[in-house]
Amino acid sequence: MTTTIYIPCDSTARALGAEAVAASFASEIARRQLDVTLVRNGSRGLFWLEPLIEVATPAGRVAYGPVAAKDVASLLQADVLNGGAHPLCLGKVEEIPYLKRQQRISLKRVGVTDPLSVADYLAHGGTRGLRRALTLTPLEIVKEVTDSGLRGRGGAAFPTGIKWNTVLHAADEKKYIVCNADEGDSGTFSDRMQMEGDPFGLIEGMAIAGLAVGARQGYIYVRSEYPHAIAMLNVAVERATAEGWLGGNLLGSGKAFYLQVRKAAGAYVCGEETALLESLEGRRGIVRAKPPLPAITGLFGKPTVINNVITLGSVPDILANGAAAYQAFGCGRSRGTLPFQLAGNIKYGGLVEVPFGLTLRELLYDFGGGSLSGRPLRAVQVGGPLGAYVPESQFDTVLDYEAFAAVGAVLGHGGIVAFDDTVDMMKQARYAMAFCAIESCGKCTPCRIGSTRGVEVIDRLAAGNPGQTALLRELCDTMQNGSLCAMGSMTPYPVLSALNHFPEDFSRRPR
């Protein structure tokens, strides 16, 4: 009987040596003449265990990890093909508590399937959402998404159904669906995992969006820092077109939806939706003034749905299982699940998709296991470079959009970067300003000039001039209220949160 061994092809797993492990398995299997199929799956997102391999046994998939190439011979010696005992054995993968306690919806296939296998996709619920959408009117699809309570997962948390409804009712022959895959926030990798680990899920979500609003063309704008995701998407688009999930005749319905993958070029601000549209049109990624909203005047001046990867990747499940099933998860006005990403100085870093409603502390300690260094966690940046630094006193904040807003922080795209007590918060504040100065598109003055002045003010503070604090606050006020987009208006979040929660780091004597 042929045994299947799964070895991740996710790029984090590759960074940790998965390619060498796969090569070693291939040669050992050939040498021993074993009846084994190697499948390259996505990652389960338990990154401290990567490369994590799985063996399909009659009792379920058994995991081993972290596996190095040199372990392969001893693994095969230990009869892993039958789930045999070995020091690296982790038991059944689905019983690993970190995974068992999650509720995977958006990323349910990631790590389970071969990302580019059509048969795997169909066997794990793929195209059910698209098939149902083809039986509904556009208005009914939009209503389903609205009723699910899904909000934009890119960070702004705008209700997806309302956005789609605007585009549906915009009278124009030509409309577009744009996927914002410019996941530039440090501490985030869920978009990357979706694109590398289940690209068909994103493609299906975009096709459904096209049916919902009457768009026949879509673009996925992927950051250049994700070459592996781009390669996976390109193959997936080709295969989806061959299967009739994309193209001129979706599943024989006579309806059309075409998709292209576009590579970005390393500008962080192109994650802002209007800058992204400028870039797609072939210009510098300069932010547009709003209104008009992209839903009315978007790509090439046409009504455009622009959504994040996870937002669109959540749509097939909502259509397949109904709005009520998705809406049943979550708390308050934050419905469904969010794939949180535990990163930085954290013992068990990885992907944690759970319903809204846990506390930050539960995520950091029950899942994350505290700091990697073993020192106390001092500050946690939630929501990317434009998110606030949260001190230990706020770790009990509930993970939902409104609860975070209430403490002056943002949940954003769900990226969580932990720092231990060696962190210098004035340095982090300075970095936030310096990053804004590098990445500002330059259109509005508060962001373009304010960020550079911010670095200078913090340098004067560091030189022992405490009077500069008032000036820094005033500058932040101007940036927050006077900038055109989130780049300038939210850079004060990390700066002011550092200043407010860790004032001792700003008042030390000059070195």
Place this chain on the structure above:
Amino acid sequence: MENPNHIIAVEQILAAKQSLPGALLPILHDVQDTLGFIPSEAVPLIARALNLSRAEVHGVITYYHYFRQSPPGRHVLRVCQAEACQAVGSDALAKHAQAALACDFHATSEDGAVTLEPVYCLGHCAVGPNIQIDETTLHARVTPEKFDQVLAELRSKP
């Protein structure tokens, strides 16, 4: 100085891509993928094909961090400098990299082997500090010792 091979390559790319909607970025990517950088003689050709001014094309090339106007070293090594990697020592790694290569960011080592670039997130934030080589190879949890091993391998490659 105009390199005729560059002109031929750019014209081939233009013929294939110029009718795409929003063609400029795909064209610039193809030029850089083919030639390793975007030579100055490409600018007027691209401008003419897309009915843009040279200033507009130049503006796009210089706006995006990814595009380069001069040839890089044999390898491009990117060191992540974003927050998640900072939390596990990327500042020290960057200093080590600069010392080991005896060059700053955005510069090339004297032997022409490596161009050193900062990058703001590679998306492997649970296993930093991270580096990327030529968009093909990634290394996680990079200590100064591991960096030196990787560098020695790179330098030995043609």
